[in-house]
Structures are given as C-alpha cells and as structure tokens.
Amino acid sequence: MWIYEKKLEYPVRIEKCDIRMAKYLFTQYGGPDGELSAAIRYLNQRYTTPTNEAKALLTDIGTEELAHVEMIATMIYQLTEDATVEELEAAGLGSNYAIRNRALFPTDANGVPWTAAYIQAHADPIADLHEDLAAEQKARTVYENLLNLTDDPGMQDALRFLREREVVHFQRFGEALRIVQEYQEAKKYY
Amino acid sequence: MTHDRVALLQKLQETEFAAIELNLYLDTHPLDQNALMQYNQLACQLQMLKQQYETAYGPLLNFGFSPSQFPFRWLEGPWPWERQY
Numbered sequence: 001m002w003i004y005e006k007k008l009e010y011p012v013r014i015e016k017c018d019i020r021m022a023k024y025l026f027t028q029y030g031g032p033d034g035e036l037s038a039a040i041r042y043l044n045q046r047y048t049t050p051t052n053e054a055k056a057l058l059t060d061i062g063t064e065e066l067a068h069v070e071m072i073a074t075m076i077y078q079l080t081e082d083a084t085v086e087e088l089e090a091a092g093l094g095s096n097y098a099i100r101n102r103a104l105f106p107t108d109a110n111g112v113p114w115t116a117a118y119i120q121a122h123a124d125p126i127a128d129l130h131e132d133l134a135a136e137q138k139a140r141t142v143y144e145n146l147l148n149l150t151d152d153p154g155m156q157d158a159l160r161f162l163r164e165r166e167v168v169h170f171q172r173f174g175e176a177l178r179i180v181q182e183y184q185e186a187k188k189y190y
Numbered sequence: 191m192t193h194d195r196v197a198l199l200q201k202l203q204e205t206e207f208a209a210i211e212l213n214l215y216l217d218t219h220p221l222d223q224n225a226l227m228q229y230n231q232l233a234c235q236l237q238m239l240k241q242q243y244e245t246a247y248g249p250l251l252n253f254g255f256s257p258s259q260f261p262f263r264w265l266e267g268p269w270p271w272e273r274q275y
Contacts, residue, residue, distance in 0.1 A: 006250050007199060008270045009207065057217040064210060074271040081273075168214070175218035 002063070009067040010161045012074045013154035019091035021150050022079040023109055028146070028162075029072045030106030030114035033138040035162075039065035041119040041135060048123035051183050054176045058132075061169050068162055073104055075158065125180040129173055136170035191274045195247060202239045208232050 028034040042062035046055050080088065080102050088097045096111060106114040120131055143163035147156055191199070212229040219225060240250060248263030249256030258264055268274050 003251055003253055003255055006252075006264075006270060007203065009210070010203060011200065011275075013275050053218050053220065057214065060210075060214055060217055064214075070270065077271050078273055168211070172214050172218055179218060 002066075008071055008074060009064070010071065010158060012071055012078065012158050014075065014078050014152060015154040016152040017079065017083075018150060018152055018155070019079050019083050019087055019093070021146075021152070021155060022076045023092045023096075024146060024149050025072055025076050025079075025109075026107055026111075027109040027142060028139070029069065029076060029104070031108035031112075031142075032118040033135065033142050034108075034114075035065050035068040035072055035139075036106055036114055037118040038062075038135060038139065039069060040116070041121075042132065044119065045121045045128045045132070048121070049125050049128060049180075051125075051176075051180055053179045054125060054129070057172055057176050061172065064165070064169075068165070071158060071162065075155065076104055125184075126177070129177040129180060132173045133170055133177070136166045136173060140166035140170070191268065196275060198239070198243050198246075202236070202243055205232060205236050205239055209236055 030036055039062050042058045042065065046058035046062065049055055049058060080093070083091070083102075085097060088094060088102075108114075120128075122128055140163055143159055143166065147159050147163070150156060150159070209229060209232040212225055212232065216222065216225055216229060240256075244250055244256055248266050249258045252264055256264075
C-alpha cells in the first residue's frame with residue numbers, strides 16, 4: 001500500500017530558465033532508463049523474488065524511484081509552466097505542445113511513449129537482479145549526460161543527487177544478489 | 191514559502207533522507223545493531239520535525255497518517271511540484 005508524503009525527497013531549485021533541458025529531462029521521465037521504468041521494474045519484480053532482504057529492497061528502492069519520478073516531473077513542470085509557445089517551439093517542444101499544451105506525459109526525449117518493454121521480470125532472481133544492476137548503471141550514465149547539457153547550478157545539484165542515488169542503489173542490489181546467491185546455495189543442501 | 195518554512199522543510203528533507211539511506215542499508219544488513227540504533231534515533235527526530243512542520247503548515251501525509259486542523263488542510267498548496275523558493 002502506498003502513502004503519499006507531500007514534499008519532494010530532495011529540493012528542486014531551478015535558477016535559469018533553460019527550456020531545452022525540459023525536452024532532455026523527458027528521458028528520465030518516460031525513457032528506457034528513467035525513473036518510471038525503475039519504479040515499475042522493481043515494484044513488479046518483488047512479487048516473485050526470494051528472500052525477505054530482496055523483497056524489502058525492491059519495495060523500498062521502487063518506492064524511492066517514484067519519488068524520483070516526482071522530482072523529474074517537477075523539473076519539467078517548472079521549466080515549461082511560464083514558457084510562451086514561441087519559447088517552447090524554440091526549445092524543440094513544438095510538436096509536444098501541439099498535442100498536449102504544457103501537460104506532462106511519460107515519453108522519452110524524442111516523444112516516444114513509455115512502454116513496459118523497457119522492463120523485464122523473469123522470476124529468476126539472478127536474472128532479475130542483474131537487470132537491476134544494469135539499470136542503475138544506465139541511469140547513472142544518463143544523469144552524467146544530462147549534467148553535461150546544463151550549467152544551471154540548481155538543476156545540476158538535483159541531477160547530481162539523482163546520479164548519486166543510482167550509485168547507491170547499484171551497491172545495494174549487488175548486496176541483494178550475494179544474499180540471493182547464498183540462499184540458492186543453501187537450498188541445495190537438504 | 192516563507193524563509194522559516196523553507197528552513198524547516200529542508201531540515202525535514204535532510205533527516206528523512208538519512209532515514210531512507212539507512213533503511214536501504216538495513217534491508218541488506220539487518221543485523222547491524224549500530225545502524226539500527228541510528229535509524230531509530232532518526233525516526234524519533236523525524237517525528238518531532240514532522241509534528242513541528244504540520245502544526246504550522248498542515249498535514250504532510252494523507253490517508254489518516256497526519257491529523258488536520260479545520261478546514262481540511264491536506265489540500266492546501268503549494269504542492270511539491272510548484273515553485274516554492
């Protein structure tokens with residue numbers, strides 16, 4: 001069950017109004033290595049993952065990723081809320097505006113809608129956790145790309161936070177993998 | 191948001207973030223007594239900060255996890271995605 005807390009996990013303080021970033025940030029909203037993918041992937045995998053440690057971790061990281069979805073959405077929302085149509089067009093968001101005005105929508109940076117094809121679940125904890133490890137690395141590298149695309153210090157601060165979380169999540173999934181491997185080894189001796 | 195509110199919110203975010211970090215760590219290290227003690231201390235601090243914030247600015251949680259003054263303050267802005275600084 002989910003309870004919603006009415007605050008961001010980490011503050012988003014955009015200083016410059018670099019609307020082009022809004023288009024790029026979509027990749028971490030509805031893109032393949034974005035926060036929505038991460039949240040759905042982990043929250044879905046947890047049903048068939050063995051060991052309480054792994055179930056707890058997938059639940060908790062999955063929940064944190066939803067908080068990250070909110071942060072990305074906040075960044076896009078604040079960048080576009082006061083933009084004129086001309087400014088949106090100049091930032092490459094003209095076609096987006098045509099269909100959705102300033103509404104947010106889970107797509108990648110090119111407008112390709114989010115799909116469950118971005119995630120997987122195999123009920124094989126070794127396979128699932130390796131996917132999760134890879135996902136965290138991919139997200140980390142995307143944040144590094146996004147950091148290279150902006151010089152707004154407030155934006156950079158939030159992106160750096162999100163990048164660091166990916167590194168920590170990777171570490172935790174590595175530990176869960178070891179726990180699951182030990183569990184599988186133990187099952188062989190009865 | 192007033193300066194005081196921003197400052198209190200930041201303290202809350204910092205404390206809760208520390209708790210989240212420890213939560214994830216404890217998920218894979220359930221036997222780390224030290225970490226668990228820290229986690230419980232943070233939980234206590236978090237409760238106090240939440241109460242302080244909520245008394246002044248309204249409920250932080252829905253579904254019965256935070257009480258509300260009259261009229262129902264849960265719906266008050268600003269919402270987290272709106273500009274607050």
